[in-house]
Amino acid sequence: MITAGEAIRAAAERLAGISDTARLDAELLMAHLFGVSRSELLLRHLRAPAPPGFAALIERRATCEPVAYITGVQEFYGLPLIVSPATLIPRGDSETLVEAALKCKPDALRVLDLGTGSGALLLAVLAHLGKAQGIGIDRSEAALEIARANAAGLGLRPQAQFLAGDWHAAGWSDGLGTFDLVLCNPPYVEADAALDAQVRDFEPHSALFAGPDGLDDYRVLIPQLRALMNQAAVAVLEIGANQADAVSALAAAAGFATRLHRDLAGRARALVLG
Numbered sequence: 001m002i003t004a005g006e007a008i009r010a011a012a013e014r015l016a017g018i019s020d021t022a023r024l025d026a027e028l029l030m031a032h033l034f035g036v037s038r039s040e041l042l043l044r045h046l047r048a049p050a051p052p053g054f055a056a057l058i059e060r061r062a063t064c065e066p067v068a069y070i071t072g073v074q075e076f077y078g079l080p081l082i083v084s085p086a087t088l089i090p091r092g093d094s095e096t097l098v099e100a101a102l103k104c105k106p107d108a109l110r111v112l113d114l115g116t117g118s119g120a121l122l123l124a125v126l127a128h129l130g131k132a133q134g135i136g137i138d139r140s141e142a143a144l145e146i147a148r149a150n151a152a153g154l155g156l157r158p159q160a161q162f163l164a165g166d167w168h169a170a171g172w173s174d175g176l177g178t179f180d181l182v183l184c185n186p187p188y189v190e191a192d193a194a195l196d197a198q199v200r201d202f203e204p205h206s207a208l209f210a211g212p213d214g215l216d217d218y219r220v221l222i223p224q225l226r227a228l229m230n231q232a233a234v235a236v237l238e239i240g241a242n243q244a245d246a247v248s249a250l251a252a253a254a255g256f257a258t259r260l261h262r263d264l265a266g267r268a269r270a271l272v273l274g
Helices: 004-015 022-034 038-044 054-062 067-071 092-104 120-126 141-153 216-228 244-253
Strands: 073-076 079-082 110-114 133-138 160-164 179-184 229-238 258-262 268-273
Touching: 004 022, 004 054, 022 038, 022 054, 022 067, 054 067, 067 073, 073 092, 079 120, 079 141, 092 120, 092 179, 092 229, 092 258, 092 268, 110 120, 120 133, 120 141, 120 160, 120 179, 133 141, 141 160, 179 216, 216 229, 216 244, 244 258, 244 268
Parallel strands: 110 133, 110 179, 133 160, 179 229
Antiparallel strands: 073 079, 229 268, 258 268
16 A cells, blocks of 8 residues: 555655755645645655546646646635636736735725636725625636636626627726726737746646737726726736836826736736826
8 A cells, every 4th residue: 555645745746856845735635635735644644545647637637737737726815726727827926916906005996807717806906895896807708617617616796797808809997987996907028938848738828828928918908997997996007027017117108107016926016007
């Protein structure tokens, strides 16, 4: 009998050349098969027989498939979210947007999330704004289904509505009204950027790439924001670490003042437009 602990050690060795977090990856995949948290796995299950199917999950990870796509779940701002290859995997860096939004508009009653994907930003904000209602927009129907499932699973379905829309298309925002808070994590990766295989080969390119300089979607979206915002509203946009000046200039040209928020690593991560 191979125990879970022994299988994890072997898996970590197998993944050492693939992942900087090989041991963690193996533990998360084992916990997924046991149906428990990683903490519970480490406390109670390491001496149990390794469950069938673990080796197959490790081989998937060895191809650089992200752990979140293998398990179908990713935590974001304390919320367990369903994810799939139809959506970007929510990242801890993006929690900077949630913190900025809650700090700037703690009284927001209507929230709009553009390019909602899994619904991560909208649902994290709504979970902390008890009276708010929100709309998430995405051009991918597959992503919208994931977002709706997340809202239902978190008990936020009455507060959150998810609609198809593409800010590149004429009339996409007709009928939406105006909002107190607008959130957006648009595509902002340069077309020729070198990405890790687990991002490049698995996550949706339509949610990543935005032209030669990564600014194409900001150029289209920022001039449209004012019409979606109430008088005292703010918009919070995620940006690449080297894009603060360029996106701030686009915002200024559209009549916005901007404030920069940095992530925990000190990198430029979010711009607040108001």
